[in-house]
Amino acid sequence: MKNRFEKIVFYAIVTVIIFYAVFPFYWAIVTSLKSGSSLFNVELFPTNPSLRNYIELFSEESFIQSLVNSVVVSGLTVILSLVIALLSSFSLARVRFRGRALILMTILSVSMFPQIAVLSGMFELIRYLNLYNSLAGLTFCYLCLVLPFTVWVLRGFLQALPKELEEAAILDGCGPLKMLWKVFLPLAKPAIATTGLLAFIAAWNEFLFALTFTLSSDKRTVPVAIAMLSGSSQYELPWGHIMAASVVVTLPLVLLVLICQRQIVSGLTSGAVKG
Amino acid sequence: MASVVLQNVAKRFGKTEIISKLSVRMESDQLTVLVGPSGCGKSTLLRMIAGLETPSEGDVIIAGERVNDVPPFKRGVSMVFQSYALYPHMTVYENLRFGLTSLKIPKDQAEARIQKAADVLGLVPYLQRKPKQLSGGQRQRVAMGRALVRNPKVFLFDEPLSNLDASLRTKMRIEIARLRQSMGATAVYVTHDQVEAMTLADKIVVLRAGQIEQQGTPLDVYHRPANKFVAGFLGSPSMNFIPVSFMDGSDKPLLGLPGGAKLGLGGNLSSIEDRDNWEVGLRPEHFTLDPNAPLKIRGKIYAVERLGDQSLVHVNVDGNGKAPSAQIVARLNGNTEADSDNEIELGFDTRNCHLFASSGSLVAAPLEVR
Numbered sequence: 001m002k003n004r005f006e007k008i009v010f011y012a013i014v015t016v017i018i019f020y021a022v023f024p025f026y027w028a029i030v031t032s033l034k035s036g037s038s039l040f041n042v043e044l045f046p047t048n049p050s051l052r053n054y055i056e057l058f059s060e061e062s063f064i065q066s067l068v069n070s071v072v073v074s075g076l077t078v079i080l081s082l083v084i085a086l087l088s089s090f091s092l093a094r095v096r097f098r099g100r101a102l103i104l105m106t107i108l109s110v111s112m113f114p115q116i117a118v119l120s121g122m123f124e125l126i127r128y129l130n131l132y133n134s135l136a137g138l139t140f141c142y143l144c145l146v147l148p149f150t151v152w153v154l155r156g157f158l159q160a161l162p163k164e165l166e167e168a169a170i171l172d173g174c175g176p177l178k179m180l181w182k183v184f185l186p187l188a189k190p191a192i193a194t195t196g197l198l199a200f201i202a203a204w205n206e207f208l209f210a211l212t213f214t215l216s217s218d219k220r221t222v223p224v225a226i227a228m229l230s231g232s233s234q235y236e237l238p239w240g241h242i243m244a245a246s247v248v249v250t251l252p253l254v255l256l257v258l259i260c261q262r263q264i265v266s267g268l269t270s271g272a273v274k275g
Numbered sequence: 276m277a278s279v280v281l282q283n284v285a286k287r288f289g290k291t292e293i294i295s296k297l298s299v300r301m302e303s304d305q306l307t308v309l310v311g312p313s314g315c316g317k318s319t320l321l322r323m324i325a326g327l328e329t330p331s332e333g334d335v336i337i338a339g340e341r342v343n344d345v346p347p348f349k350r351g352v353s354m355v356f357q358s359y360a361l362y363p364h365m366t367v368y369e370n371l372r373f374g375l376t377s378l379k380i381p382k383d384q385a386e387a388r389i390q391k392a393a394d395v396l397g398l399v400p401y402l403q404r405k406p407k408q409l410s411g412g413q414r415q416r417v418a419m420g421r422a423l424v425r426n427p428k429v430f431l432f433d434e435p436l437s438n439l440d441a442s443l444r445t446k447m448r449i450e451i452a453r454l455r456q457s458m459g460a461t462a463v464y465v466t467h468d469q470v471e472a473m474t475l476a477d478k479i480v481v482l483r484a485g486q487i488e489q490q491g492t493p494l495d496v497y498h499r500p501a502n503k504f505v506a507g508f509l510g511s512p513s514m515n516f517i518p519v520s521f522m523d524g525s526d527k528p529l530l531g532l533p534g535g536a537k538l539g540l541g542g543n544l545s546s547i548e549d550r551d552n553w554e555v556g557l558r559p560e561h562f563t564l565d566p567n568a569p570l571k572i573r574g575k576i577y578a579v580e581r582l583g584d585q586s587l588v589h590v591n592v593d594g595n596g597k598a599p600s601a602q603i604v605a606r607l608n609g610n611t612e613a614d615s616d617n618e619i620e621l622g623f624d625t626r627n628c629h630l631f632a633s634s635g636s637l638v639a640a641p642l643e644v645r
Contacts, residue, residue, distance in 0.1 A: 168360035
């Protein structure tokens with residue numbers, strides 16, 4: 001920052017960016033605290049803030065159920081994808097075998113398909129496996145969405161770990177599983193935190209598959225449930241409830257990012273290898 | 276404790292042959308140093324002993340047993356890596372402990388071993404620290420401790436000191452030597468540094484391009500090099516190679532050195548056809564300013580490096596018609612009055628001369644004089 005002018009410009013741009021990113025969420029919070037006709041007043045702070053929307057939202061059983069569904073599906077997706085991704089990226093990163101490049105390219109190219117293109121094929125698969133309208137079916141779909149990038153990120157990370165660490169572990173009597181569990185896993189914690197978080201966000205926010213592959217209200221996840229919220233008449237959208245639901249749905253993600261931020265930022269420990 | 280024998284070992288990576296049909300024996304309770312320039316295959320040999328590489332041909336025999344098919348862990352070897360390879364997320368104590376769990380050592384024995392190693396290596400105050408909180412020398416000692424606690428039959432060192440700065444290297448070298456004395460175990464040490472090789476070895480094996488050039492005790496290999504490569508590799512500054520030419524003489528050929536000296540050669544040289552590019556090797560410390568030296572070589576000083584305890588005098592010697600000119604380095608007294616642009620006459624003795632033919636093979640050493 002050479003002079004005051006540059007400083008002012010810099011902070012002005014920062015303010016604009018923060019405003020652009022945060023204001024919609026702020027507006028959602030503000031709207032969720034209003035009710036009735038005051039919903040359509042434009043004001044930065046509600047005149048009569050009340051938690052009525054939240055109370056009404058949670059008194060509906062189906063919303064709580066959809067929250068639980070989202071948690072279950074996203075949680076399972078994260079856990080399963082991390083286990084599968086860790087095991088496969090370990091061998092893709094550190095073992096040379098025939099067809100490795102082919103597998104990697106396949107994984108990469110598969111992830112390039114837009115979701116809508118895969119939808120009909122996925123539908124047939126889900127029906128064939130008898131997983132239609134079930135949480136297991138959704139988890140299965142989300143795994144397909146999430147595995148490509150988790151495998152790629154973890155693979156890149158594991159590949160960067162020094163070969164001598166592996167050799168020292170071999171000489172210390174580690175088989176592949178013990179090596180993964182005791183040597184590489186602790187070192188990969190930042191990468192696991194990042195990929196786990198990204199997987200969770202992807203699964204939590206996913207709408208298309210959740211809408212298509214669930215039928216009954218007790219199997220819906222939260223994004224679909226919000227879309228299904230209807231007001232007292234055909235022409236009325238319950239904005240207050242929708243905003244309240246959106247706030248409730250976004251909060252866990254914000255909290256997770258704040259918690260895992262330390263892990264992601266802490267980075268690799270240096271000192272295993274010289275200097 | 277255990278000897279290591281490599282028998283007719285060869286290693287190929289695809290079409291490139293790194294090591295071809297090499298046999299070497301490392302005696303038990305001795306520290307054998309594998310030394311050579313980069314790419315000579317010394318690390319590959321070490322890794323074959325460890326089991327991290329499999330030989331394309333040949334046998335690896337540890338303590339009389341063929342271990343080609345034995346996994347590294349079961350061979351009874353420990354390795355100290357060039358980059359230490361400590362587990363960064365574990366404390367020093369856990370690093371030392373890690374290998375012992377796989378060996379199924381009972382807890383109290385393991386504890387005793389770790390304490391003993393920590394005592395010997397001075398690691399006791401650092402046992403609860405993580406590697407990133409240690410200095411380079413401390414990390415190296417942890418790496419050695421990790422090898423020590425496993426009570427291996429053979430210790431393997433893969434250029435352990437190359438990542439340390441010069442003063443630390445000297446200290447750690449002496450520590451390794453001291454440890455060896457107290458442990459008395461078989462050790463194989465790989466390095467490209469000939470000072471480490473000379474000071475630590477019970478036996479040196481000089482390697483080049485996957486072949487053994489010479490093996491023997493350090494002083495043996497230093498004073499009686501088998502060929503030009505070994506002669507030039509050991510010793511710093513390295514041996515001077517002065518080109519010589521054959522002068523037409525009678526039954527015994529005479530070699531003319533640049534600067535005027537003449538050397539007569541004894542022995543039967545009729546078998547050697549190629550008379551071009553012969554060289555006489557003389558180490559820098561074998562030159563004197565003594566006016567009574569049997570042979571002299573004259574030249575002009577172009578640089579003097581004063582190190583305090585010694586001076587390295589760089590001399591340009593003119594050719595005398597047949598013999599081309601040469602540059603030599605002489606090690607003289609620290610207080611020498613020699614200075615740049617002065618003429619100098621250096622004396623030497625044939626006892627210190629090594630004669631090398633054009634192919635680099637040793638013809639005769641020491642030489643006779645006429």
